[in-house]
Amino acid sequence: xxxxxxxxxxxxxxxxSAEIAKIEADSEGRNVRQPLLDYPPYRSSIxxxxxxxxxxxxxxxxELWSPCFGHSDVDPLEADLTIAGSxxxxxxxxxxxxxxxxxxxxxxxxxxxxxxxxxxxxxYIHKHEQxxxxxxxxxxxxxxxxxxDEGRYRFQTIKPGPYPWGNHINAWRPAHIHFSLFGRAFxxxxxxxxxxxxxxxxxxxxxxxxxxxxxxxxxxxxxxxxDLSTPGYSMGYSWDIVLTGPSRTWxxxxxxxx
Amino acid sequence: xxxxxxxxxxxxxxxxxxxxxxxxxxxxxxxxxVPPGSPGSIRLHGWVYDGAGNPIPxxxxxxxxxxxxxxxxxxxxxxHRDGWTFTGWGRAATDLNGHYTFSTVLPGASEKGKxxxxxxxxxxxxxxxxxxxxxxxxxYLPEHAANAGDPLLVSLSEDERATLVxxxxxxxxxxxxxxxxxxxxxFLTYR
Numbered sequence: 001x002x003x004x005x006x007x008x009x010x011x012x013x014x015x016x017s018a019e020i021a022k023i024e025a026d027s028e029g030r031n032v033r034q035p036l037l038d039y040p041p042y043r044s045s046i047x048x049x050x051x052x053x054x055x056x057x058x059x060x061x062x063e064l065w066s067p068c069f070g071h072s073d074v075d076p077l078e079a080d081l082t083i084a085g086s087x088x089x090x091x092x093x094x095x096x097x098x099x100x101x102x103x104x105x106x107x108x109x110x111x112x113x114x115x116x117x118x119x120x121x122x123x124y125i126h127k128h129e130q131x132x133x134x135x136x137x138x139x140x141x142x143x144x145x146x147x148x149d150e151g152r153y154r155f156q157t158i159k160p161g162p163y164p165w166g167n168h169i170n171a172w173r174p175a176h177i178h179f180s181l182f183g184r185a186f187x188x189x190x191x192x193x194x195x196x197x198x199x200x201x202x203x204x205x206x207x208x209x210x211x212x213x214x215x216x217x218x219x220x221x222x223x224x225x226x227d228l229s230t231p232g233y234s235m236g237y238s239w240d241i242v243l244t245g246p247s248r249t250w251x252x253x254x255x256x257x258x
Numbered sequence: 259x260x261x262x263x264x265x266x267x268x269x270x271x272x273x274x275x276x277x278x279x280x281x282x283x284x285x286x287x288x289x290x291x292v293p294p295g296s297p298g299s300i301r302l303h304g305w306v307y308d309g310a311g312n313p314i315p316x317x318x319x320x321x322x323x324x325x326x327x328x329x330x331x332x333x334x335x336x337x338h339r340d341g342w343t344f345t346g347w348g349r350a351a352t353d354l355n356g357h358y359t360f361s362t363v364l365p366g367a368s369e370k371g372k373x374x375x376x377x378x379x380x381x382x383x384x385x386x387x388x389x390x391x392x393x394x395x396x397x398y399l400p401e402h403a404a405n406a407g408d409p410l411l412v413s414l415s416e417d418e419r420a421t422l423v424x425x426x427x428x429x430x431x432x433x434x435x436x437x438x439x440x441x442x443x444x445f446l447t448y449r
Binding site for chain 1: 267268269270271272273274275276277278279280281282283308309310312314320322323324330331332333334335336337338345346347365368376379381383385386387388389390391392393394396409410413414418437438442443444445446447448449
């Protein structure tokens with residue numbers, strides 16, 4: 001079997017949507033919160049998913065802790081993606097904010113959040129991304145911040161655009177922002193994608209649909225939050241993130257808090 | 259030791275890292291937990307493969323480990339390395355040959371381990387285009403005396419165990435990761 005991404009796709013969206021619908025029907029009633037790693041409609045997953053179930057392990061001490069990031073690691077200006085160039089980036093200016101929580105609803109404090117995204121035309125600054133949409137010299141699409149004592153993060157950016165990809169004929173990704181998160185323990189490490197409300201591409205997208213529970217998929221969609229909108233300046237979206245997995249005993253205040 | 263995992267909040271699902279993280283997540287010094295070639299340093303490296311045995315050029319590997327004495331590092335500075343502070347965490351994207359490389363030290367055994375008989379290991383997370391969620395695994399040290407009593411290693415078949423133990427080479431350790439196939443790496447979930 002050769003790598004499926006190296007051949008031009010022959011399947012249409014209708015073919016893909018039929019595959020998506022069948023898997024969703026087959027998994028109905030099973031409350032699977034995480035994406036299926038074996039999800040053939042996402043063609044690149046075919047040779048890149050483990051075939052064996054993961055082994056259950058008791059976490060080692062080191063796995064119950066997370067790496068520590070601090071003010072020497074992240075400049076507060078890195079949370080504003082609109083100031084990279086000498087001019088304003090093109091697009092709809094947005095604020096994205098929310099809280100990072102553990103499985104019991106407690107804030108994940110002083111922890112690193114990294115994001116990356118396309119520009120408003122759906123183009124990433126990446127040499128392998130060559131579709132004919134413009135780059136924006138005033139937008140790199142990369143940001144970082146540390147959560148505060150309430151677990152809150154906040155980014156100033158522009159709304160990313162949908163973009164085409166090679167999974168099948170006429171494949172388009174819904175607009176999204178990639179998020180990389182660290183929890184209170186290494187077991188809680190997460191990389192995911194935040195989407196925008198009511199995107200018409202949701203039903204067509206095999207990456208989003210690899211999560212077969214609608215309720216779980218909804219957890220990746222931000223909410224328009226008018227209280228986060230800044231008059232005359234930007235639109236607000238709020239999105240909370242829950243990181244589960246075993247961790248150390250909770251202490252208040254947490255060790256290492258400044 | 260660990261909090262009872264009541265998990266009243268539903269976890270946020272993962273999604274693939276996708277193809278375009280290369281300009282966002284890697285950074286200068288990301289894979290150098292200690293300066294390469296410094297006293298006591300080792301190279302920890304390997305190749306990441308798909309189920310057809312092809313190398314994966316768009317994977318991201320992260321490690322998290324104790325220092326040489328077995329202490330859990332809690333120093334900041336992973337994103338701006340000063341060359342002196344051991345933060346215990348590093349990140350390496352694979353190159354066009356599917357190869358990753360870290361410069362680090364051998365982890366010491368943790369005295370305060372949840373499992374007191376646990377052998378020293380590197381904690382590992384694996385991300386890649388085509389991989390819809392993170393994977394966890396561990397890298398154990400070759401021919402370490404404590405391996406014989408490690409609760410995870412003893413629970414595995416010989417073939418599975420072999421996928422988690424690095425091999426020694428001239429500059430340190432080699433550890434290949436197979437996402438699929440006959441030599442599929444043993445991946446972990448935590449209870």
